[in-house]
Amino acid sequence: MSFFKKLKDRLTRSSSKLEQGLDAIVEDGADVSPQGEDVPAPAPQPSPAPTDTARPAPQEPAAVQTEVPAPPPVPVPPPAATPPQAPAPTAPPVPPTPSDPTPPEKTTNREAPAKPGLLGRLMGRSAAAPAAPRRVLDDEMLEQLEELLIASDMGVETALRVTANLAEGRMGRRLSVPDIKELLASEVARIMEPVARPMPLMPKRPQVVLVVGVNGSGKTTTIGKLASQFRAAGKSVVIAAGDTFRAAAVEQLQVWGERAGVPVMTAPEGTDPASLAFDAISKAEQDGADLLLIDTAGRLQNRADLMEELAKIVRVIRKKDPSAPHNTLLVLDATTGQNALSQVETFQKLADVSGLVMTKLDGTAKGGVLVALADRFGLPIHAIGVGEQIDDLDAFDPEEFAAALVGAGT
Numbered sequence: 434m435s436f437f438k439k440l441k442d443r444l445t446r447s448s449s450k451l452e453q454g455l456d457a458i459v460e461d462g463a464d465v466s467p468q469g470e471d472v473p474a475p476a477p478q479p480s481p482a483p484t485d486t487a488r489p490a491p492q493e494p495a496a497v498q499t500e501v502p503a504p505p506p507v508p509v510p511p512p513a514a515t516p517p518q519a520p521a522p523t524a525p526p527v528p529p530t531p532s533d534p535t536p537p538e539k540t541t542n543r544e545a546p547a548k549p550g551l552l553g554r555l556m557g558r559s560a561a562a563p564a565a566p567r568r569v570l571d572d573e574m575l576e577q578l579e580e581l582l583i584a585s586d587m588g589v590e591t592a593l594r595v596t597a598n599l600a601e602g603r604m605g606r607r608l609s610v611p612d613i614k615e616l617l618a619s620e621v622a623r624i625m626e627p628v629a630r631p632m633p634l635m636p637k638r639p640q641v642v643l644v645v646g647v648n649g650s651g652k653t654t655t656i657g658k659l660a661s662q663f664r665a666a667g668k669s670v671v672i673a674a675g676d677t678f679r680a681a682a683v684e685q686l687q688v689w690g691e692r693a694g695v696p697v698m699t700a701p702e703g704t705d706p707a708s709l710a711f712d713a714i715s716k717a718e719q720d721g722a723d724l725l726l727i728d729t730a731g732r733l734q735n736r737a738d739l740m741e742e743l744a745k746i747v748r749v750i751r752k753k754d755p756s757a758p759h760n761t762l763l764v765l766d767a768t769t770g771q772n773a774l775s776q777v778e779t780f781q782k783l784a785d786v787s788g789l790v791m792t793k794l795d796g797t798a799k800g801g802v803l804v805a806l807a808d809r810f811g812l813p814i815h816a817i818g819v820g821e822q823i824d825d826l827d828a829f830d831p832e833e834f835a836a837a838l839v840g841a842g843t
């Protein structure tokens with residue numbers, strides 16, 4: 434799956450931070466007992482049944498969902514780029530093989546590779562392959578794991594929960610780095626599973642989608658990408674340029690409208706954005722549009738005046754259609770780390786956020802914050818941005834994300 438390979442490659446900094454940390458933790462207290470009982474590789478925890486059975490097949494995720502399950506609107510990555518003998522596309526992406534993390538003086542901590550006996554030799558076992566270092570899971574190791582997860586932006590509460598679940602029934606067992614990665618990935622996927630839901634399409638026309646977020650989070654870009662996907666799914670879309678304060682913002686949105694082949698409603702600079710939103714709904718109704726995507730100006734969550742203005746936009750939209758906005762998407766820049774939590778908190782209070790889009794996952798070392806967000810707010814992650822191009826928006830796949838985040842399968 435080329436997309437997640439891309440994500441995995443781009444999460445390298447995050448996973449390598451986790452990976453290096455895990456290597457250090459295990460080697461720090463590696464069990465030197467050569468004959469110690471290895472635990473069988475821990476079985477992944479059972480994931481809850483997916484709540485949204487109508488989600489598109491994970492191989493070709495789409496950021497949007499239609500009321501009738503439709504073929505995924507996301508264009509398939511160019512097959513030409515993949516040679517016929519390429520590895521199976523469903524396999525999780527494989528990051529660069531880490532170099533042997535064990536410094537020479539630590540080699541005594543590795544389990545001594547026992548010389549195979551006659552039976553071993555007959556069975557073809559090699560004496561050359563050393564077993565992975567293992568460490569007995571104890572309180573100290575758990576604390577180290579907690580610290581590592583916190584440093585990976587998972588947040589204290591989530592890190593504690595993840596490590597507690599990991600420890601359950603496993604205290605005193607000897608775990609290797611791959612064991613821990615597998616357990617962590619399973620825990621992370623379990624947290625993320627319920628929030629991985631494409632944006633639903635409703636029978637209501639026009640479905641009003643309000644897009645909010647702090648400055649530069651990627652609202653305009655995301656609207657362009659969403660408009661393109663919805664169009665590809667056969668929907669008629671209108672965009673309203675609600676950032677009436679910056680002429681450049683309107684122009685930028687017009688460029689995206691052209692790329693997506695979607696009309697963009699504008700108003701003169703300085704127009705009250707609430708009144709533009711009102712007019713845009715009327716226009717979308719007249720045009721029989723399926724979807725109206727309303728852009729808004731970026732606003733920091735600590736600017737009370739701007740947040741009040743957003744609350745006013747919502748009030749005015751409701752005057753026109755009491756059931757609107759039908760979706761309020763909060764666009765979050767994943768590189769902001771823990772600040773994303775306070776953004777969700779404030780925007781949720783004022784604008785009744787119904788779902789998230791996480792952008793810039795292609796350039797972040799902070800993917801862990803998604804886990805904290807999912808654990809704390811449980812808001813659906815409708816889509817993730819993985820680049821600046823129109824096709825760089827995809828559905829969120831919890832298992833692939835979890836594996837990429839912890840560097841599992843390496």
Ligand SMILES: Nc1nc2c(ncn2[C@@H]2O[C@H](COP(=O)(O)OP(=O)(O)OP(=O)(O)O)[C@@H](O)[C@H]2O)c(=O)[nH]1
Pocket residue numbers: 646647648649650651652653654655676682730731732791792793794795796817818819820821825
């Ligand atoms: N790498 C990467 N860049 C992105 C992504 N999404 C948006 N960007 C870039 O982020 C910058 C800001 O994006 P905009 O869409 O203008 O953000 P905005 O929220 O509309 O900005 P304001 O209107 O100023 O609040 C642009 O340079 C985009 O190209 C993404 O998923 N990945």
